[in-house]
Amino acid sequence: xxxxxxxxxxxxxxxxxxxxxxxxxxxxxxxxxxxxxxxxxxxxxxxxxxxxxxxxxxxxxxxxxxxxxxxxxxxxxxxxxxxxxxxxxxxxxxxxxxxxxxxxxxxxxxxxxxxxxxxxxxxxxxxxxxxxxxxxxxxxxxxxxxxxxxxxxxxxxxxxxxxxxxxxxxxxxxxxxxxxxxxxxxxxxxxxxxxxxxxxxxxxxxxxxxxxxxxxxxxxxxxxxxxxxxxxxxxxxxxxxxxxxxxxxxxxxxxxxxxxxxxxxxxxxxxxxxxxxxxxxxxxxxxxxxxxxxxxxxxxxxxxxxxxxxxxxxxxxxxxxxxxxxxxxxxxxxxxxxxxxxxxxxxxxxxxxxxxxxxxxxxxxxxxxxxxxxxxxxxxxxxxxxxxxxxxxxxxxxxxxxxxxxxxxxxxxxxxxxxxxxxxxxxxxxxxxxxxxxxx
Amino acid sequence: xxxxxxxxxxxxxxxxxxxxxxxxxxxxxxxxxxxxxxxxxxxxxxxxxxxxxxxxxxxxxxxxxxxxxxxxxxxxxxxxxxxxxxxxxxxxxxxxxxxxxxxxxxxxxxxxxxxxxxxxxxxxxxxxxxxxxxxxxxxxxxxxxxxxxxxxxxxxxxxxxxxxxxxxxxxxxxxxxxxxxxxxxxxxxxxxxxxxxxxxxxxxxxxxxxxxxxxxxxxxxxxxxxxxxxxxxxxxxxxxxxxxxxxxxxxxxxxxxxxxxxxxxxxxxxxxxxxxxxxxxxxxxxxxxxxxxxxxxxxxxxxxxxxxxxxxxxxxxxxxxxxxxxxxxxxxxxxxxxxxxxxxxxxxxxxxxxxxxxxxxxxxxxxxxxxxxxxxxxxxxxxxxxxxxxxxxxxxxxxxxxxxxxxxxxxxxxxxxxxxxxxxxxxxxxxxxxxxxxxxxxxxxxxxxxxxxxxxxxxxxxxxxxxxxxxxxxxxxx
Numbered sequence: 038x039x040x041x042x043x044x045x046x047x048x049x050x051x052x053x054x055x056x057x058x059x060x061x062x063x064x065x066x067x068x069x070x071x072x073x074x075x076x077x078x079x080x081x082x083x084x085x086x087x088x089x090x091x092x093x094x095x096x097x098x099x100x101x102x103x104x105x106x107x108x109x110x111x112x113x114x115x116x117x118x119x120x121x122x123x124x125x126x127x128x129x130x131x132x133x134x135x136x137x138x139x140x141x142x143x144x145x146x147x148x149x150x151x152x153x154x155x156x157x158x159x160x161x162x163x164x165x166x167x168x169x170x171x172x173x174x175x176x177x178x179x180x181x182x183x184x185x186x187x188x189x190x191x192x193x194x195x196x197x198x199x200x201x202x203x204x205x206x207x208x209x210x211x212x213x214x215x216x217x218x219x220x221x222x223x224x225x226x227x228x229x230x231x232x233x234x235x236x237x238x239x240x241x242x243x244x245x246x247x248x249x250x251x252x253x254x255x256x257x258x259x260x261x262x263x264x265x266x267x268x269x270x271x272x273x274x275x276x277x278x279x280x281x282x283x284x285x286x287x288x289x290x291x292x293x294x295x296x297x298x299x300x301x302x303x304x305x306x307x308x309x310x311x312x313x314x315x316x317x318x319x320x321x322x323x324x325x326x327x328x329x330x331x332x333x334x335x336x337x338x339x340x341x342x343x344x345x346x347x348x349x350x351x352x353x354x355x356x357x358x359x360x361x362x363x364x365x366x367x368x369x370x371x372x373x374x375x376x377x378x379x380x381x382x383x384x385x386x387x388x389x390x391x392x393x394x395x396x397x398x399x400x401x402x403x404x405x406x407x408x409x410x411x412x413x414x415x416x417x418x419x420x421x422x423x424x425x426x427x428x429x430x431x432x433x434x435x436x437x438x439x440x441x442x443x444x445x446x447x448x449x450x451x452x453x454x455x456x457x458x459x460x461x462x463x464x465x466x467x468x469x470x471x472x473x474x475x476x477x
Numbered sequence: 478x479x480x481x482x483x484x485x486x487x488x489x490x491x492x493x494x495x496x497x498x499x500x501x502x503x504x505x506x507x508x509x510x511x512x513x514x515x516x517x518x519x520x521x522x523x524x525x526x527x528x529x530x531x532x533x534x535x536x537x538x539x540x541x542x543x544x545x546x547x548x549x550x551x552x553x554x555x556x557x558x559x560x561x562x563x564x565x566x567x568x569x570x571x572x573x574x575x576x577x578x579x580x581x582x583x584x585x586x587x588x589x590x591x592x593x594x595x596x597x598x599x600x601x602x603x604x605x606x607x608x609x610x611x612x613x614x615x616x617x618x619x620x621x622x623x624x625x626x627x628x629x630x631x632x633x634x635x636x637x638x639x640x641x642x643x644x645x646x647x648x649x650x651x652x653x654x655x656x657x658x659x660x661x662x663x664x665x666x667x668x669x670x671x672x673x674x675x676x677x678x679x680x681x682x683x684x685x686x687x688x689x690x691x692x693x694x695x696x697x698x699x700x701x702x703x704x705x706x707x708x709x710x711x712x713x714x715x716x717x718x719x720x721x722x723x724x725x726x727x728x729x730x731x732x733x734x735x736x737x738x739x740x741x742x743x744x745x746x747x748x749x750x751x752x753x754x755x756x757x758x759x760x761x762x763x764x765x766x767x768x769x770x771x772x773x774x775x776x777x778x779x780x781x782x783x784x785x786x787x788x789x790x791x792x793x794x795x796x797x798x799x800x801x802x803x804x805x806x807x808x809x810x811x812x813x814x815x816x817x818x819x820x821x822x823x824x825x826x827x828x829x830x831x832x833x834x835x836x837x838x839x840x841x842x843x844x845x846x847x848x849x850x851x852x853x854x855x856x857x858x859x860x861x862x863x864x865x866x867x868x869x870x871x872x873x874x875x876x877x878x879x880x881x882x883x884x885x886x887x888x889x890x891x892x893x894x895x896x897x898x899x900x901x902x903x904x905x906x907x908x909x910x911x912x913x914x915x916x917x918x919x920x921x922x923x924x925x926x927x928x929x930x931x932x933x934x935x936x937x938x939x940x941x942x943x944x945x946x947x948x949x950x951x952x953x954x955x
Contacts (some may be wrong), residue, residue, distance in 0.1 A: 047664035050928045054667050057932040061939065062491040091578070096522025099478070106484040107946045119943030123937070127683070127890035134879055244878045 059238040060135045069378035070111035078330055080396050083108035121334045134245070135193075135332045136185040142267040184329050187233065191341040192285040193328035194233035196247035200463040204253065206472055208260045211455050214475040215264045217442050218453065225305065225454040226261055227268035228254045228462055229290065229298060229414055232283035235274045257462060268305050268454075270298040284339040284345075287326020288460075289383050292347055292417045299421040303453065311424055316348035321375050324382035345382045348369040350423035352401070356387060356395035361436060370396060370420050392436040393444075394419075401427040408445065408451040410434055412467065426452070434471045441474055478520040480640075480728045481677040483942050484933070489517065490732075497736065497887035503656065517635035519598070528567065531631055532600075535563045536607040537628040540614040544621035553672060557615045561608055570603045571597055578805035578931070585925060599639030603632045604771070605767055610646035612771055619647040627653055636732045637753035642763035649738060656737035657699075664927075666734030671934035673727030676720050678938040680894050682945060684717035687887055692863070699862050704869040705876035709884060711867075715849050716894045719748060722761070748898045751837035752819040752829055753844055764800070768793045790822075791815055791934040806860065810851040817844055 038227050039466050064070060075080045086092070086101035093099075094323030110116065187194045215224040234244060234250030242249070251271055258267040274282055274297055296313055306370040324343040332338060354370045368387070374385040387394055406428040412435065422429045430448060432441065445453065461467050478485050483702045489827025493513040500506045519526045539560025546552040569577075571594060610631070613619045622628050631653060639643050693699055702710075726743035733740045743763050750756035757765050773793045779786040791812075798811020821829070829837045854860040865871055884891075896902060913919040 046924055046927045047660050050664050050667065050762070050931065053928055054671075054931050057935055058487070058491050059495075061935075062487045065487050092676070094522065096520065096525075099522075103478065103482055103484045104946075105490070107482060107942065110483055110943050110946075113943055113946075116940050116943040120940040123940060124683075124944075128884075128886045128888040130886045132882055133886050134882055197733055246879075309509045 060181050065106070066112065067434060071109040072111075072113050073109070074469060075114060076213075088113075099303050101192050118339070120336055121339075122336055125336050130335075130337070131190050133188040133332070134185055134333070135188060136423065170208055171278065185246070186238075186328060188328075188335055188337065189245075190334050191337045192232075192236075193335075193338060194237060195231060195288050195328070196233055196242075196245055197250050197253070197460055197462060199248035200465065201256075203463050203465045203468050204257060206259075207457070207468045208257055210468065210472045210475045211265060212262045213472075214441065214453070215262050217475070218445055222445065222450065223452050224265045225302065225452065226257070226265050227269055227270050227302060227454060227456050229255055229270050229456065230254065231288065231456045231458055231460050232290070234459065235278050235282060253459050253463065254356065266305060268298075268302050270301055273297045273301050284324065284326055284328075284343040285341065286329040286343050286381075287324065287383060288328060289326065289414060290417060291345070292386070292420070295414075295418040296348070296421060299418060303425070306452075308425060311351065311421070313348070315351065319347045319349065319371055319373060319385070321347070321382045321385060322346040323379050325373045325379045326383060327380075330380070330398075342379065343382075345374075345385060347385050347417075348420060350396075350398075350420050352398045352424050353396065356394055356396040358388050358391040358431075360391055363438075368394075370423060383413070383416070387419050387431060389413070389416060390433045390436065391431075392438060393434055394431040396429045396431075398423055398427050400424075403427055404449070405452075406448060406450045407454060408432060408448075408450045409454050409456055410441075410471075411456045412458070412461050414461070419455055432474075434474045435467065437474060440477050478517055480725060481682075481938075481942065483675065486674065486939075489513070489653055494735065503654070505734070507627070508651070510634060511626060511630045514630065514635040518633055518634075518638060520776060521598045528571070528597050528600065529638075530629070531602060532567060532604060532607055533562055533629045533632050534625065535560055536611050536621065536632075537625045539563075540611050540621035540628075541623065543611070543615050547617075553615065557611065560611045560948065564604055564608055564611075568600060570594070571600055573799075573803045574821055598791070602641050602643055603638055605643045605764075606632050609643070609767060609771060613645065613647050619650050622646075622650070622653075636729040636738070637740065638860035640722075640729070641761070642726050642729060642740055643749065643767055644740050644763070648741065658735075658737040658749035661810055662734045662737070666731045666736075667931045668731070669734065670728050670731030671931040671938070673724040673731060674938045675934045675941075676727060676897065677946075678941040680897055681717050681721035681724060682941065683887075683890060684713045684720060684894055687883060687891075688717055690883065696859060696862055699859065700866065700871045702866060703873045703875055703880055704867055704871075706880040706883070707863060707867045709717070709880065710844060711850055711853075713891070713894075715748075716891075716898060718849060718852075719744070719898055720894065746898070746900050748842065748845070749838075749900065750841050752821055752826055752841055753814065754821050754826060756841055756845060757814070757818070764797070768797055770788075772796065786822075787819060790818065804855045806851055806855050806857070807912045810848060813848055813851055856903070867929045892894050 072082060083101070085103045085105050086098050088098045091097075092101075166363050185196045187196055202219060211224070211226055218224065230250045233245075233247055237245075237247070239249070254271055258269075261267060274294060277297055280293060281291055282297070293313075300310040322342065322344045324345050326343065329335070329338045349371045356368050356370050357365055358368055359365055368388040370387055372385050372388065374382055377384065383389075387396075396419075405426045407422055408424045408430040409419055409422070410432050411418070412433065415431065415433075419429060419431050428448065428450075430450060431445070431446070444450070478489060480486075493509065493614050497506055500509055515526065518529055539556050542556040543553050543560075546556065575591055575594050578588060582588060582591060607628075610619075610628070614621045620704050622631070631644075631649065632638065688710045689704055691706045691713070693702070723744040730742070741763060743761060745759040745762065747756050747760035750759050765932055773789055776789040776792065777785055778789060781789075794811040794815035795808060796811070797814075798808045801807045801810070829840070850860070850863060854863060862871070866873075869875060909919070910923055914923070
């Protein structure tokens, strides 16, 4: 009797096991269920390989098929997030490091590879000549890299690795432009710290292998020409470091952080900043930014998404930009992104990263203008400038294909602000494109 | 194809087993297994399949010729030597030529160009299986298999072809042509297979992830890892290599049970050993017994005096080392064990037995731990830096915040991985069933675990395998 019952379990076990196996096997064969890209990982997933005689014969084809099968497994994102939950039981994970400082500092192999990639893309990219005969600077793929990220409880901090070589190049680029523009054009430079520099104790930063951001900023300011007026955003951000200045799941600052920097910029120009409570705001909840995917979708971040608050300029919410294909678009300074996916909430500011954007203030007609040269840290900052100039121009140095000096001359721009985060000024994939732009 | 890939589990394995179940005769079932095995092997590149087919051809032929010349010892011997030399020759060419030529070049400067020979997957395993088959036929332990495709099935069977265990033909000769599947064994096989899958996909892979972080490729970066990190890294590697390797054996044995084959155990909780001698009786048993039966004993074993015994052992351990890889560090690793085995043979083992068990156990683990350092690092300069770093001579302190965090972030996992290397869980499970089985609730729990346990394990492994493909694009657009 007992034996019989035991056998019954076995039969049931085999049935259950076979059904589970079959369920997965069949599901995995339903091609439409297979994802093509991953939103959280920000990459296109592996494609089904094309067989050639050679790749089949040496097995490469089958290898790629394995990769494709696993990489595009149905319900991939869901399975991954379950796995992350499961792995959070591996230990006490209130503090973690993702990526390695060792790997980011002086990894000659990646550097070689980067250089090789750069060379390759340089071969491909050629300045193009438009129909009307004007030339355009070629734009390559320019990306920013994180060395290491420190995750403490529900906040991710990217750590800062200083590169003197790249910083020197940055200083030179700013100085070059300052030398090229007319005497009456004012040039400002504001280097913004990243969250680890503002929130983390200096001793902890050091232990984590993160370089001193204040020293880096000071180094830049010390080496800039006298013609360049520096704007100290560090002190004011530090003074408010009990506030929500940076996102916890993303590497950007919040509009509030940008607001304090804006006040400082106004101060330098002897202008009066608008009180923050006079703006109308829009708030977008459930923001899970770049750090969330970098930290393998850590539940600590996933369970506490960020919230993006945007301040709408008093004068106007209308703007235009020139997109990467050269088309001019009408857009909003602050766009309602509440329907967008949770990774792209930071895109609510000035249409995100466009080669050139401009905002005309209908309440002003004094011809005043300001040009902001930025990477994406500038996006949250620009809306505050709208009320103070008749024209605000925004150039993303990574993507603007034309001559900067011509733009300045043509639009009779009187104020130029370099707004860059300190990480960007040490990043060897970014600054060369700034150099290229100011020399173009 | 590896067992721990989603494609294997949900396409290859699922389809093969399904088709296998619906075949009504053993002959057809064998054909299914053979076709599946050939596809499995060809997955790593059909060109390597040619080598497998050729190796099997050599052994099939020489076994038949040996069998047919039973009465002529001279001829028998010639066919044995011819068969084995051809197979060893092929193995030497594919596995050791680059290494030998490299050494030759560094001594004599000749040859200038070392050919780029790719190691066909599993060649070390199936060559040994085929050699054992030919020798067993020579010794008359088993009859020669007249059907080529069955020799191919024996050596190429995807359960064990690429990662062991090294199955002897005589152990499965009967089962290849006459086997019966028992329902209870299918159940056991499913357990074993899914446990192996989780061992590899969850445990071994996670161990590897932590260990790899401690051993960056560049020497300059390695020097940045503090001593505690290196010690931790080797520990995780020690866990990884057992969990990984034994997982493959578990899955092979499990698949065997599902189809009516009974392979011998390949691992018997080696980290529970109380002496190095015992460790080797528990670690990769099919390999050490191969060397014992086909090298050590034929050379005279311990029957020809102490000096000869030591020499025989030396041969066995140098070869054991070399079998693991064509590099000096593997030879040193084999000789490292040789030293301790000789010491134990010459009286130390008896002394050890008089001491508390814990002493022997700790001593064994320490030896094995250092053994894995030799095993892991093929580059001598790298090995030197690791050892220096472990002694704290790289000048970067004992530990760092990053190491502390790595440990803290994974401490429960590490504990679980250590437990997974012991029979603790298995024993507790059986003890519980035996002692508490009378309680109804407990019985129901056991029933539930038995019925859904394997399926849960498959799902956990799937999550982990999909998770492994998680590869965030490390570049972001600012």
